[in-house]
Amino acid sequence: MSKLRLNIQDTFNKELPADPITENYTRQVKGACFSYVKPKTTSKPSLIHVSEEMLRELGLTPEDAKTDDFLNVFTGKKVLPNTKPYAMCYGGHQFGNWAGQLGDGRAINLAEVVHQDKRWALQLKGAGETPYSRSADGLAVLRSSIREYLCSEAMFHLGVPTTRALSLALTGDNVLRDMMYNGNPEFEKGAVLCRVAPTFIRFGNFEIHAAREDHATLKKLADYTIKHFYSHLGEPSKETYVKLFKEIARKTLETIIHWQRVGFVHGVLNTDNMSVLGLTIDYGPYGWLEGFDFGWTPNTTDATHKRYRFGNQPNIGLWNLYQLANALYPLINETKGLEDALNAYKEDFEVKSLEMMRKKLGLFTSEEKEDTTLTMQLEELLENNEIDMTLFFRNLSTFKKQNPEKGAKLIEEAFYFPAELEGDVLKKWNAWFELYAIRLKNEKLNDEERKKKMNTINPKYVLRNYMAQLAIDAANNGDYSLVDELYNLLKRPYDEQPEHEKWFVKRPDWARHKIGCSMLSCSS
Known part of the structure; x- marks a missing residue:
């Protein structure tokens, strides 16, 4: 019996039609929104990191996260009492083409928890095979799990609507992956992530039933979605x-x-x-x-x-x-x-x-038609040279409209090749800063007030790929301190955080073409 004090109030697997087949093998699932399936038992799970914020959202405490119950439940080793885990059935268009049935191939929903009038669905990613796994193993590796764990929480603090993450753990098992799909598979550390959202219903959940002309199940899913997440719209019609x-x-x-x-x-x-x-x-x-x-x-x-x-x-x-x-x-x-x-x-x-x-430019009042031209000209200038987006907009907040001739100096740090900021390039930038300064004079805010507002819109810190890769490399060697450092850094992306200034830099040269830093595959 689990001692975790969770207010479990399942709805998806109680109100929607279930797959009548309970065996776990790959198949086409029709007339159902999900299939019951238990997570794969992990051999030797160990927690790497837990979000204290999400613990509180679920009604749990940091002390709860230190228990065997927590470890076992959120790594798939044990199932919460009186719950029936399941994988969702959905289809989808992939790269513009209808792919048919897809479904939760390596994600298993544990339960729904209600705390302080908020509903949260708990889902393990990398928890093993489901009827929707096709030819895959349903598992996940450490590198992709770290990336999702850090990024989902970082996005939340940036103010971007997102799923969240509760915990990140090793399974104790190795997983075979061909990271670049080039015929060179290698074993990697297996991991499991608990991600959290009010619901994980996707466009594809509706598409699969429509494609099969199963309008009865389609209606049940639509009615369920309205009832639990859009009830303010009224009764289904x-x-x-x-x-x-x-x-x-x-x-x-x-x-x-x-x-x-x-x-x-x-x-x-x-x-x-x-x-x-x-x-x-x-x-x-x-x-x-x-x-x-x-x-x-x-x-x-x-x-x-x-x-x-x-x-x-x-x-x-x-x-x-x-x-x-x-x-x-x-x-x-x-x-x-x-x-x-x-x-x-x-x-x-x-x-x-x-x-x-x-808003990114600090133009908060007196809407003007010239703003379209100003922003289009800026985007063209930004694309003409390799200019770091995050550094550019953050440093732009220090621009003084009384000194437009100093604008180029403010953005020099954002150029990957600063020597390019001369000649015709410099002339074009100076011309743009002249227009920008004129436009700012129509704003009510002074320079310092504008800077403060711009710095709530333009983040100083984002999860650059090379940062995530450094954390992954360290974690593969058993060092999780960088995961924790980045997790805490990205909780305050708009703050100056002078103690973390080392992260307010352009991508280093070594990361320009490094796998995991410049390009990534879907392998995870």
Whole structure:
């Protein structure tokens, strides 16, 4: 009997249809939203790190995290009393093509916990095979688990809607992985991550039932989603389904605008990686912009077509929403409301994108049509040279509108090749700073007030790939101190933190082409 004091109130596996087959083998699951499956028993689990914030959110304490009960439950060794773990059934479009049934191939939902009127679903990632694992083993390795653990918590503190992480642990087992898909598999340390969200329902959960023309299960899932996560929309009806889609579209755009704001590139925006709550979900081959580049993708699988590149994320969000609209259509049987929501997404993107860029530039009042030109000119300048996005915008906050001629000096640190800031390049930058200074004179805030506001929008610290890789390399040698250091650093990404100034730097040269620092695969 577990001594963990969790207020378990399961709904997904009680209110939605279950797979009647209880054996754990790969198969097509029809007429069901999930399959019951227990996590694989780990051989010798050990905790690496626990989020005290998420402990509190669940009603637990740091002392609880030190118990054998906690270790056993959140590494899959034991199942919580009176719970029935399960893997979700969903499909998805991957790289623009319908992939059919996908599902939780290595994620197992343990239970739902309600604490202080918040609902949290607990999910183990890397907990073993499920009916949706296809030919895979359902496990995860340490490197990818560290990346998701650190990034999901970092994104939360950046103010980006995201799934969270509770714990990171070693399983004690080795896992065979071909990291770059080049025919050279190697054994790596196995790990299991407990991630947390109000729900892990994705666009693909709806798509699979629509594709199979299983409208009865589709309706049950839609009604469940409204009941537990969009109850303010009213009782299920055609009108409510349209409202549901509009809300999902709005939240999706909001999250993607945040990604653009902080320079985050998801890397694999398939429809099965899109949350119906607009959360950032599935941290695989993600990356942070080093040089400002709309064409950059961190995903080796996407290197040729760059479908999921930084500048295309808003368009992919819209494309994915079209697929969700198609999935919901059988419940509505008319297109107007869905089309209106999609058109609103397009229009709102233009408005909200400019609004976001204006705030990054410290333009908080007196909306002006010239701001579009100012931001477009800036983006062109940023792309013409290799300029670090995070350093550029953070240092821009120190700009004095009385001294535009000093602007170039402020941003020199952000250039990967500072010697380029001369001649015609310097002239173009000086011309832009002249326009920027003129525009700032129409603002009500003085320079110091503007700096403070800009520094709440432009982070000083983000989880650059080389930082995560350093933590991974140390962890592979049994040293988890860097995981803890980065975890605590990234809890305050907008603060100066002078004791951590060493992390406010451009990507080092050694990391430019290093695996794990410049490009990543989907292997995890």
